[in-house]
Amino acid sequence: MKHSYREMPESMRGTFGDFSRSFGFCWKEFVMSVPSPMFLVTTYKPNGQPNACMQSWATFTSANYGQGFYAILASVNKSGHLYGSLKENPSAVINFMSADFHSACMATIQNNQYEADEITASGLTADPAEWVNAPMVRECFMNLECEYLWEKEIVSGDDHVMICMEVIGVHMDDDYLADKTGDRGILYNIHYPVNPENVRKTAHDYAGVLMKKIDVGEY
Numbered sequence: 001m002k003h004s005y006r007e008m009p010e011s012m013r014g015t016f017g018d019f020s021r022s023f024g025f026c027w028k029e030f031v032m033s034v035p036s037p038m039f040l041v042t043t044y045k046p047n048g049q050p051n052a053c054m055q056s057w058a059t060f061t062s063a064n065y066g067q068g069f070y071a072i073l074a075s076v077n078k079s080g081h082l083y084g085s086l087k088e089n090p091s092a093v094i095n096f097m098s099a100d101f102h103s104a105c106m107a108t109i110q111n112n113q114y115e116a117d118e119i120t121a122s123g124l125t126a127d128p129a130e131w132v133n134a135p136m137v138r139e140c141f142m143n144l145e146c147e148y149l150w151e152k153e154i155v156s157g158d159d160h161v162m163i164c165m166e167v168i169g170v171h172m173d174d175d176y177l178a179d180k181t182g183d184r185g186i187l188y189n190i191h192y193p194v195n196p197e198n199v200r201k202t203a204h205d206y207a208g209v210l211m212k213k214i215d216v217g218e219y
């Protein structure tokens with residue numbers, strides 16, 4: 001049997017899934033609970049200090065007849081440092097962390113002061129990127145150097161904006177060349193899954209990893 005929801009289920013009223021609208025989250029995100037890749041985007045703030053911003057509303061795609069690879073940051077807060085940094089300097093690095101460095105990367109949210117080097121303050125190491133003007137995180141197993149391309153509001157007047165960046169090049173640890181799935185692989189954000197038929201009082205987010213399930217064969 002399938003359950004159908006078009007309006008927010010009554011069971012969610014008064015819970016995190018309801019009042020989190022004020023943080024920009026729609027209840028559908030929690031009910032539909034589609035995991036998305038989790039990474040740390042690093043830039044230089046206009047004052048020259050390294051900035052770090054966890055991001056997860058995101059995807060990646062090839063375009064331009066296969067001549068380019070692009071990151072789509074689907075919803076970047078216009079009042080955050082990431083957005084402000086990109087306005088001044090259109091360069092960023094997308095850093096993928098293994099589970100071992102999840103908590104250090106999350107600490108950048110607490111170390112979000114404008115004057116702070118958010119990477120060092122979180123116990124991580126900031127190295128200069130090679131091809132763009134941005135810092136990258138040494139402890140992350142994969143760093144994608146990117147240049148800002150364009151932005152668009154999903155709905156006109158929104159306080160978040162979709163940003164497209166071209167991936168210029170990549171740095172990748174030896175151990176990850178062949179496989180970025182499994183226990184030590186790319187993390188996915190499982191954002192506060194809600195079962196409308198059994199709503200819990202407390203909010204739980206999860207970080208997940210991927211396992212290979214089907215060998216789709218050669219081509």
Ligand SMILES: Cc1cc2nc3c(=O)[nH]c(=O)nc-3n(C[C@H](O)[C@H](O)[C@H](O)COP(=O)(O)O)c2cc1C
Binds near residue numbers: 083106109110
């Ligand atoms: C797992 C996770 C995913 C996040 N994804 C996004 C996102 O996609 N867009 C966004 O604007 N903020 C996102 N955030 C919130 C920002 O990381 C947070 O507000 C951060 O402090 C902003 O940093 P900044 O001011 O340096 O840009 C996410 C946070 C977490 C923990």
